[in-house]
Amino acid sequence: MITSSGDKLTVAQSALYGWIKDYMREYQHSPSIRQMMQAMGLKSPAPIQSRLKHLQEKGYISWQEGKARTLQIIDEVLEGVPIMGSVAAGGLIDTYSDVQENLDISEVLKKKDIFALSVNGDSMIDAFIAHGDMVLMEPILDSYSLRNGMIVSALVPGLGTTLKYFFKKGRQISLEAANPAYEPILIDQDQVSIQGKLLAVWRKM
Structure with a gap:
């Protein structure tokens, strides 16, 4: 301790x-x-x-x-990062708050409050994030820390979560895929909550 x-x-x-x-x-x-x-x-x-x-x-x-x-x-x-549910890498899906299991990455865990999400979909495939991967996310505590081009987990109340590139212009947020098959999600900044930014990708081979 x-x-x-x-x-x-x-x-x-x-x-x-x-x-x-x-x-x-x-x-x-x-x-x-x-x-x-x-x-x-x-x-x-x-x-x-x-x-x-x-x-x-x-x-x-x-x-x-x-x-x-x-x-x-x-x-x-330090014994494991809580897996908080799934995040869509396609459209938007319901998210879950209950911890299901722990992802053991104690050797790389250095920061507090890191959480893991299981990727569902292929919209970030060109960023080398595939269906079934685990993404380790660092919570966004200050919106000013967000930068265009970051990969983030975004929550749209009533719709669900998605993993995308973050871009902001004025009051509009563009959540963009790393796969040309998916159109950007355009939404007002007041209608989206950025839960975390990508810290690492964990893939079991």
């Missing part, structure tokens, strides 16, 4: 941390804020959010504030 020097848990933080570890071992995905509230006997989410923030600051968990399902245990994340 890697923690900040001298950062020990309070009784309340330790209780929540222990419960989260037990829950994730049993169900293979992180609990919701409401489930944590019920387990700790609390009626407000504020104490849970405070404890999660302290657990993150002390190096016990990785967590995107406000998104409980992004929670990971630091001393266990």
Whole structure:
């Protein structure tokens, strides 16, 4: 376990941390804020959010504030990256939030909050990303970090996710395939959420 020097848990933080570890071992995905509230006997989410923030600051968990399902245990994340579902490399498909299994890439895992997606389709074949590959994605925490030409996982609410090249001109986003058989997806910036940028491709031969 890697923690900040001298950062020990309070009784309340330790209780929540222990419960989260037990829950994730049993169900293979992180609990919701409401489930944590019920387990700790609390009626407000504020104490849970405070404890999660302290657990993150002390190096016990990785967590995107406000998104409980992004929670990971630091001393266990090195054992594998959570596979969060599938991403379309053709049209748009439904996405899934529950962790299904872990992809073991501990030797290359250096950054926090990395997640894996299984590629479904051939629209990125000319970028050497084929159907059945695993793509390792780094979360986009700041939209200003996006650059034209990046390969991203994009979520269109109500429709699904897709893996494409990202291009922005004004308020319009163009999600472009690496396969001439597919037309670009043109959409207003307010109608799309960029989940992550491509970090690596994992292919089992």
